[in-house]
Amino acid sequence: MAIAQTLAALVAAASVVVARTPQGFQPASTVDLIVEYGGVVPLNGVVVPRNVTIPQPRVGTLTRLTGTSYAILMIDLDIPTEPPTTLLHWAQTGLTPATTATRITTQTGELSVFLLENGTQTAPITAYFGPNPPARVPLSHRYTQILIDTSDADPEDIQAIRTAAATPRGFNAQTVLTAADLEDEVVAGNFYNVTNPGPVNTTTTTPTNGTGSPTGASPPVRTTLPSGGAALVPGIIAFAAVAAAMFLTM
Numbered sequence: 001m002a003i004a005q006t007l008a009a010l011v012a013a014a015s016v017v018v019a020r021t022p023q024g025f026q027p028a029s030t031v032d033l034i035v036e037y038g039g040v041v042p043l044n045g046v047v048v049p050r051n052v053t054i055p056q057p058r059v060g061t062l063t064r065l066t067g068t069s070y071a072i073l074m075i076d077l078d079i080p081t082e083p084p085t086t087l088l089h090w091a092q093t094g095l096t097p098a099t100t101a102t103r104i105t106t107q108t109g110e111l112s113v114f115l116l117e118n119g120t121q122t123a124p125i126t127a128y129f130g131p132n133p134p135a136r137v138p139l140s141h142r143y144t145q146i147l148i149d150t151s152d153a154d155p156e157d158i159q160a161i162r163t164a165a166a167t168p169r170g171f172n173a174q175t176v177l178t179a180a181d182l183e184d185e186v187v188a189g190n191f192y193n194v195t196n197p198g199p200v201n202t203t204t205t206t207p208t209n210g211t212g213s214p215t216g217a218s219p220p221v222r223t224t225l226p227s228g229g230a231a232l233v234p235g236i237i238a239f240a241a242v243a244a245a246m247f248l249t250m
């Protein structure tokens with residue numbers, strides 16, 4: 001128990017110093033975006049069991065945001081096509097930041113989070129659907145979430161996101177946000193790792209490249225996979241070990 005608490009403390013400490021969006025991802029953010037699934041907060045690349053990520057998460061920030069309108073995007077960066085591509089999993093605009101913090105009890109302690117609320121009941125551009133990496137290489141997929149300040153966006157900017165989201169495959173956040181004049185408005189980010197337990201299915205399929213189709217590419221078939229709940233603990237420990245290393249070298 002003492003070890004678990006130490007690890008939890010290291011994770012909490014590390015959450016102040018590690019990167020938020022995955023290495024190489026643009027537009028990057030170094031500010032924590034809290035993404036919470038029923039008390040599980042998979043931050044900064046940790047492994048999370050698929051079943052935890054099925055319902056739509058709550059999102060928020062650790063410091064209070066002062067803009068009037070925000071959007072969230074969630075993208076799978078590791079779709080196993082040739083060449084590899086991306087898939088948009090969630091696009092929601094019209095979010096407003098809470099003015100008071102909400103206490104969230106997580107596996108690693110209490111967090112005080114300013115939640116993003118959908119007070120205006122804005123319909124999502126792309127409704128949230130959870131990770132489901134197929135039994136293909138790579139078995140592990142990175143899912144990134146970015147929060148965009150749309151306070152000064154005009155309707156054309158939002159329309160640019162909507163137009164791009166019609167083709168979820170190959171969704172390129174940098175290209176889309178540049179087209180929407182929002183590339184410098186990413187205010188927080190996160191990613192986590194969901195891993196198919198395998199074994200890899202080597203049956204060949206008709207290869208699909210990432211260009212999508214005018215009719216709107218359909219997401220991969222969402223089969224029910226056994227989920228590795230046990231993966232969470234090693235993931236957090238591995239993360240804590242990295243965190244500890246970073247912490248000790250500071």
Ligand SMILES: *[C@@H]1O[C@H](CO)[C@@H](O)[C@H](O)[C@H]1NC(C)=O
Pocket residue numbers: 092117118120121122123124
């Ligand atoms: C916002 O409201 C719409 C319509 O009620 C709902 O479908 C969507 O899930 C809500 N989004 C969030 C982030 O709460």
Ligand SMILES: *[C@@H]1O[C@H](CO)[C@@H](O)[C@H](O)[C@H]1NC(C)=O
Pocket residue numbers: 045047140141142193194195231
């Ligand atoms: C995701 O986690 C798995 C362990 O389940 C690890 O082998 C893999 O390298 C991780 N992938 C990334 C991109 O971090």
Ligand SMILES: *[C@@H]1O[C@H](CO)[C@@H](O)[C@H](O)[C@H]1NC(C)=O
Pocket residue numbers: 135201202203204205
């Ligand atoms: C392996 O992939 C093929 C082609 O997509 C599919 O028809 C088959 O059902 C898959 N097998 C398993 C065990 O998932």
Ligand SMILES: *[C@@H]1O[C@H](CO)[C@@H](O)[C@H](O)[C@H]1NC(C)=O
Pocket residue numbers: 209210211
């Ligand atoms: C993707 O597939 C389409 C349709 O088969 C083809 O026209 C296009 O050239 C391909 N793009 C790449 C990058 O392979």
Ligand SMILES: *[C@@H]1O[C@H](CO)[C@@H](O)[C@H](O)[C@H]1NC(C)=O
Pocket residue numbers: 049051052227228229230
């Ligand atoms: C996910 O699956 C694990 C193992 O099968 C189970 O212990 C856990 O309760 C599940 N969690 C959710 C949120 O369904």
